[in-house]
Amino acid sequence: xxxxxxxxxxxxxxxxxxxxxxxxxxxxxxxxxxxxxxxxxxxxxxxxxxxxxxxxxxxxxxxxxxxxxxxxxxxxxxxxxxxxxxxxxxxxxxxxxxxxxxxxxxxxxxxxxxxxxxxxxxxxx
Numbered sequence: 001x002x003x004x005x006x007x008x009x010x011x012x013x014x015x016x017x018x019x020x021x022x023x024x025x026x027x028x029x030x031x032x033x034x035x036x037x038x039x040x041x042x043x044x045x046x047x048x049x050x051x052x053x054x055x056x057x058x059x060x061x062x063x064x065x066x067x068x069x070x071x072x073x074x075x076x077x078x079x080x081x082x083x084x085x086x087x088x089x090x091x092x093x094x095x096x097x098x099x100x101x102x103x104x105x106x107x108x109x110x111x112x113x114x115x116x117x118x119x120x121x122x123x124x125x
Contacts, residue, residue, distance in 0.1 A: 003032035007039040014046050022046040037067035041076060048080050056080050071100035078109065087117035 001009070010025030026043035029036055044059035057080060063073035078093030094110035097103070 001028075003029040003036050003039065005029075006032065007036065007042055010039070010042055010046065014042065014049065017049065019046045019049040023050075035066050037063040037070055037073065040066070041070065041073040044073070044076060044080070048076075048083070053080060053084055069100050071097045071103070071106070074100065075103075075106055075109070078113070082109070082113050082116070085116075087113050091117070 006025050006029035010022040010029065013019075013022035013025060023043060023046045026039050026046060029039035030043070033039070040059050040063035044056045044063065047053075047056035047059055057077070060073055060077035060080065063070055064077065067073070074093050074097035078090045078097065081087075081090035081093060090113050091110060094106055094113065097106045098110065
């Protein structure tokens with residue numbers, strides 16, 4: 001199977017929440033093509049599903065390093081940073097994704113993060 005086939009298999013495994021198996025498939029895709037930014041992005045999604053945030057962030061970083069105009073990777077990076085409550089950096093990622101592709105989903109995510117960022121100081125832990 002080629003890199004695209006492994007990436008597709010990994011995405012199917014992610015859809016079924018078999019994240020560890022998906023990561024193995026994405027690793028096979030990346031071994032076949034280390035510059036395959038879609039596989040790096042998808043690997044980040046699987047790692048995020050396992051709450052392995054540092055590794056997920058590194059995977060998204062690789063995806064956008066190799067393909068700076070990859071709006072989905074910028075969006076996914078923003079989602080991860082939102083989950084990590086790194087709202088300022090998440091907003092930067094959403095802005096980058098929106099600049100590249102003004103998807104309404106991206107706009108909504110940015111507005112939600114902006115609101116969370118404003119409300120966070122008022123939350124009692």
